[in-house]
Amino acid sequence: MKLSKKRVLFLTIISTLLSILGVTGFIISYKVTYWAKHLGQYKLGDLEIFRKYSSTINILAVCSIILFLLTTLILMRVIQKKSRKAIAALSLTFSIIIGSYLFLCLFIYQNLDGIIKINHLVYQPKKIDxxxxxxxxxxxxxxxxxxxxxxxxxxxxxxxxxxxxxxxxxxxxxxxxxxxxxxxxxxxxxxxxxxxxxxxxxxxxxxxxxxxxxxxxxxxxxxxxxxxxxxxxxxxxxxxxxxxxxxxxxxxxxxxxxxxxxxxxxxxxxxxxxxxxxxxxxxxxxxxxxxxxxxxxxxxxxxxxxxxxxxxxxxxxxxxxxxxxxxxxxxxxxxxxxxxxxxxxxxxxxxxxxxxxxxxxxxxxxxxxx
Missing domain, CATH: 3.40.50.1820 (Alpha/Beta hydrolase fold, catalytic domain)
Structure with missing residues (x-):
C-alpha cells in the first residue's frame, strides 16, 4: 500500500483528532459524573449534559478511539522504514497528550466562570428585608x-x-x-x-x-x-x-x-x-x-x-x-x-x-x- 505524502499527512491529522476527541470525551464524562456524585453541593450548569448523556458520550468516545486505532494501523502499514514508524508513533503520542490537555484547558475555560457564578464562589450576597x-x-x-x-x-x-x-x-x-x-x-x-x-x-x-x-x-x-x-x-x-x-x-x-x-x-x-x-x-x-x-x-x-x-x-x-x-x-x-x-x-x-x-x-x- 502506497500513499502520497499529502494523504499520509491527512491520515495522521485525522488519526490524532479522533484520539483527542475520544480521550477528552472520556475524561470529561468521568469528571462530570464524579462531581455530580461526590460534590452534590456544586451546581454544574451546562456541564450537566455530560452527566445526563454520559453513556452516549462514552460510546462515541470508544468509537473515536477505535477509528484512531484503525487509521494508525493503516498509517503504520503505509510507512516502510522502522525509523520513520518510530518517529510517527512518538509524534502521534505527543500530539495526543498535548492536544488533549489543550482541549481540556479550553473546555474548563469555557465553563469555569459559569460554575463560579452559579455556585456563588466569589460573591455570596446576603440580603436583608x-x-x-x-x-x-x-x-x-x-x-x-x-x-x-x-x-x-x-x-x-x-x-x-x-x-x-x-x-x-x-x-x-x-x-x-x-x-x-x-x-x-x-x-x-x-x-x-x-x-x-x-x-x-x-x-x-x-x-x-x-x-x-x-x-x-x-x-x-x-x-x-x-x-x-x-x-x-x-x-x-x-x-x-x-x-x-x-x-x-x-x-x-x-x-x-x-x-x-x-x-x-x-x-x-x-x-x-x-x-x-x-x-x-x-x-x-x-x-x-x-x-x-x-x-x-x-x-x-x-x-x-x-x-x-x-x-x-x-x-x-x-x-x-x-x-x-x-x-x-x-x-x-x-x-x-x-x-x-x-x-x-x-x-x-x-x-x-x-x-x-x-x-x-x-x-x-x-x-x-x-
Missing part, C-alpha cells in the same frame, strides 16, 4: 442611614457611625467579606472612639441594588469615598480604607486611586485569582493540573498595586486561616510601598475579626497614629 432594616433602625438609633447613587444609577445602602464630636471627624471606610452583610459590624464600629465609620453594602447585598463585579465594586468604592469626602462633617484629609477577606482587594484599589492616610487589611490575599484557582482546583480535585487562576474573570490583583501605595499599612492575619492562608498575606505585605506592620493573630481562623479583642486593639492603636 425592610423589617430587618427597621430593627436595625431601632437598635442603632444613632447610626445615620446612607443612600449613594452610583454613576450607572444603582442605589447603594448602608450606615455611617459617628464616634466623634469634632466638627470634621476622621473616617474609616469598611469593605466586607464575600458573604458579609455589613450591619453585622455596627456594634463593633461603635467602639472605634474618635472615628466615624462608613458601612456600605456591596451591590445585591443588604438593601443595595444591582449585581456585583470587580469593576463595579472598584467604582462603587471610589463613589463611596467621593460622597463622604465632600461632607462637611468628614475630615477628607484623614480617611482610612479597611477591607476584610474579599474586601481587601477593594480597599487596596481604593488606596491606590484615592488619597487615604492608611490602609487596614484583615486576612488579605495577594492575588484573588491565584487563591480562588487553588481553592477550586482542590474542591474539584483537579490537583492543580490546569492554570485556573488565568481563567477566573474576577482577579483582584492586590499585589500588583501594593508597591504604588506609599501610605502606612496594618495587616492582620490568622495563623489558622484555611480560607486565605497566611502566606498570601505575607506576599502582599512584602510588596507594600509604604510603612507596614503585620500582626499574626494566634489561633486565629478566617473569622477572627469578629471574635478577637487583640485584633481590634491593633486596629485602634493603628488609628491613633495615622
Amino acid at each position: 425592610q423589617s430587618t432594616a427597621e430593627k436595625i433602625r431601632l437598635l442603632y438609633s444613632d447610626a445615620e442611614e446612607i443612600k449613594i447613587n452610583t454613576s450607572d444609577n444603582i442605589n447603594l445602602y448602608g450606615w455611617l457611625i459617628k464616634n466623634s464630636s469634632v466638627k470634621e471627624a476622621p473616617l474609616l471606610i469598611y469593605f466586607g467579606g464575600s458573604g458579609e452583610e455589613v450591619s453585622d459590624m455596627l456594634s463593633i464600629a461603635e467602639g472605634l472612639d474618635g472615628w466615624s465609620v462608613a458601612l456600605i453594602n456591596y451591590r445585591s447585598y443588604g438593601l443595595s441594588e444591582g449585581e456585583p463585579s470587580k469593576i463595579s465594586l472598584y467604582n462603587d468604592a471610589n463613589s463611596i469615598y467621593d460622597y463622604f469626602s465632600k461632607r462637611s462633617d468628614i475630615d477628607n484629609k484623614k480617611i482610612v480604607s479597611m477591607g476584610y477577606s474579599l474586601g481587601t482587594g477593594i480597599a487596596v484599589n481604593l488606596s491606590s486611586e484615592r488619597s487615604t492616610v492608611g490602609t487596614i487589611l484583615v486576612s488579605p490575599y495577594d492575588n484573588y485569582s491565584k487563591l480562588k484557582g487553588n481553592t477550586i482546583s482542590n474542591a474539584l480535585q483537579l490537583h492543580n493540573m490546569f492554570p485556573l487562576s488565568y481563567f477566573i474573570g474576577e482577579s483582584y490583583n492586590s499585589i500588583k498595586k501594593a508597591s504604588s501605595i506609599k501610605t502606612p499599612l496594618l495587616c492582620l492575619a490568622g495563623d489558622l486561616d484555611k480560607n486565605i492562608p497566611i502566606e498570601y498575606s505575607k506576599n502582599l505585605v512584602a510588596k507594600w510601598g509604604g510603612e507596614k506592620t503585620m500582626k499574626t493573630i494566634h489561633r486565629g481562623d478566617h473569622s477572627f475579626l469578629f471574635t478577637s479583642g487583640d485584633a481590634w486593639n491593633e486596629i485602634k492603636n493603628f488609628l491613633k497614629v495615622v
Whole structure:
C-alpha cells in the first residue's frame, strides 16, 4: 500500500483528532459524573449534559478511539522504514497528550466562570428585608442611614457611625467579606472612639441594588469615598480604607486611586485569582493540573498595586486561616510601598475579626497614629 505524502499527512491529522476527541470525551464524562456524585453541593450548569448523556458520550468516545486505532494501523502499514514508524508513533503520542490537555484547558475555560457564578464562589450576597432594616433602625438609633447613587444609577445602602464630636471627624471606610452583610459590624464600629465609620453594602447585598463585579465594586468604592469626602462633617484629609477577606482587594484599589492616610487589611490575599484557582482546583480535585487562576474573570490583583501605595499599612492575619492562608498575606505585605506592620493573630481562623479583642486593639492603636 502506497500513499502520497499529502494523504499520509491527512491520515495522521485525522488519526490524532479522533484520539483527542475520544480521550477528552472520556475524561470529561468521568469528571462530570464524579462531581455530580461526590460534590452534590456544586451546581454544574451546562456541564450537566455530560452527566445526563454520559453513556452516549462514552460510546462515541470508544468509537473515536477505535477509528484512531484503525487509521494508525493503516498509517503504520503505509510507512516502510522502522525509523520513520518510530518517529510517527512518538509524534502521534505527543500530539495526543498535548492536544488533549489543550482541549481540556479550553473546555474548563469555557465553563469555569459559569460554575463560579452559579455556585456563588466569589460573591455570596446576603440580603436583608425592610423589617430587618427597621430593627436595625431601632437598635442603632444613632447610626445615620446612607443612600449613594452610583454613576450607572444603582442605589447603594448602608450606615455611617459617628464616634466623634469634632466638627470634621476622621473616617474609616469598611469593605466586607464575600458573604458579609455589613450591619453585622455596627456594634463593633461603635467602639472605634474618635472615628466615624462608613458601612456600605456591596451591590445585591443588604438593601443595595444591582449585581456585583470587580469593576463595579472598584467604582462603587471610589463613589463611596467621593460622597463622604465632600461632607462637611468628614475630615477628607484623614480617611482610612479597611477591607476584610474579599474586601481587601477593594480597599487596596481604593488606596491606590484615592488619597487615604492608611490602609487596614484583615486576612488579605495577594492575588484573588491565584487563591480562588487553588481553592477550586482542590474542591474539584483537579490537583492543580490546569492554570485556573488565568481563567477566573474576577482577579483582584492586590499585589500588583501594593508597591504604588506609599501610605502606612496594618495587616492582620490568622495563623489558622484555611480560607486565605497566611502566606498570601505575607506576599502582599512584602510588596507594600509604604510603612507596614503585620500582626499574626494566634489561633486565629478566617473569622477572627469578629471574635478577637487583640485584633481590634491593633486596629485602634493603628488609628491613633495615622
